Amino acid sequence: MAFHYAQYVDKLAQTARSIHPIPLYVNAAMNSRGRKPGEYPSAGPLAHLIDIWHCGAPHIDLLAPVLYDKGFVDWVAQYKLPNNPLFIPEIKRSMNNSVQALYVFAEHDAIGFSPFSIEDGSDSPQDPLVQGYGLMKELMPVITSNQGKGVMNGLFFDAQNKERVLQYDGVKLTCRHYFTLPWDPRATDGSIWPEGGGVVLRLSKDEFLIAGNGIVVEFEKADGHSQTINTKLGEDGFAYQGGDHAQQDTSWKGESRVGIGTVDEVSIQADGSFQYVRRLNGDHTHQGRHVRISVGEFKILHVKLYEYK
Numbered sequence: 001m002a003f004h005y006a007q008y009v010d011k012l013a014q015t016a017r018s019i020h021p022i023p024l025y026v027n028a029a030m031n032s033r034g035r036k037p038g039e040y041p042s043a044g045p046l047a048h049l050i051d052i053w054h055c056g057a058p059h060i061d062l063l064a065p066v067l068y069d070k071g072f073v074d075w076v077a078q079y080k081l082p083n084n085p086l087f088i089p090e091i092k093r094s095m096n097n098s099v100q101a102l103y104v105f106a107e108h109d110a111i112g113f114s115p116f117s118i119e120d121g122s123d124s125p126q127d128p129l130v131q132g133y134g135l136m137k138e139l140m141p142v143i144t145s146n147q148g149k150g151v152m153n154g155l156f157f158d159a160q161n162k163e164r165v166l167q168y169d170g171v172k173l174t175c176r177h178y179f180t181l182p183w184d185p186r187a188t189d190g191s192i193w194p195e196g197g198g199v200v201l202r203l204s205k206d207e208f209l210i211a212g213n214g215i216v217v218e219f220e221k222a223d224g225h226s227q228t229i230n231t232k233l234g235e236d237g238f239a240y241q242g243g244d245h246a247q248q249d250t251s252w253k254g255e256s257r258v259g260i261g262t263v264d265e266v267s268i269q270a271d272g273s274f275q276y277v278r279r280l281n282g283d284h285t286h287q288g289r290h291v292r293i294s295v296g297e298f299k300i301l302h303v304k305l306y307e308y309k
Helices: 002-019 047-056 072-079 097-107 128-146
Strands: 025-029 062-067 087-091 112-115 152-157 163-168 171-177 196-204 207-213 215-221 257-268 274-280 291-293 299-308
Touching: 002 047, 025 087, 047 062, 047 072, 062 072, 072 097, 087 097, 097 112, 097 128, 097 152, 097 196, 097 207, 128 196, 128 207, 128 257, 128 299, 152 163, 152 171, 171 196, 196 215, 207 215, 207 291, 215 257, 215 299, 274 299, 291 299
Parallel strands: 025 062, 062 087, 087 112
Antiparallel strands: 152 196, 163 171, 171 215, 196 207, 207 299, 215 291, 257 274, 257 299
């Protein structure tokens, strides 16, 4: 059935393109919620039918997911293919849409992201969607100029997916949801963990841009011993008194390590240049241990590393 639908749509596409030579796409409602074929549009360009649709409808440029259910990260990955750029023409509107958008633009080189009825949302400058889209507008010059170069990744976290490890030419980044830190009471009081995430962009060998909402990033050498020791921390970020204390890493043999040199909050101009807002240090970087953007904040951080022995 899917092949016949695709052939029919392809004939429409050929006629349409003879009138208006513009890109054409077909979207698909996902096969979710345990529904059986016939209980949803089961012959559309679903992830498991993409090859059939490409064969039956070669004049369609994009096959696109419509997303209203769980599994965002898995769904978008299935639609980013060498012969199918990722375009999301419709997704459920939520306060975390900007985090989702940053993720797909950075991780999958997406070309579009459209929350349903976004014009019906709040216009308040304090609204998370307004703040997030403002951040995304700033980031677009550097995102679009670095797509496809292998120097950029997206981050997307929730209570079930709390951590992701990235590596760039010998530098290891351990990225986590902000609520993995102990000092925000919402991390442990039963509050729902909002989706957090954003963009990691490597600007040069020892220089990164970290942007988004609700994320923490640690840096270390990828080929050396771990520079961090897990220990239970209190609200101030230090080990509990009388509890588990950090111990010296005796496995270090003097090889090169990576430290955080400077962390600057910046804004990005239309030409892609940085305008510096302020320098963060002390408690803002946990005395040089990590870079973080708390839940509810939308920031762009310019990070420079250094090596030491």
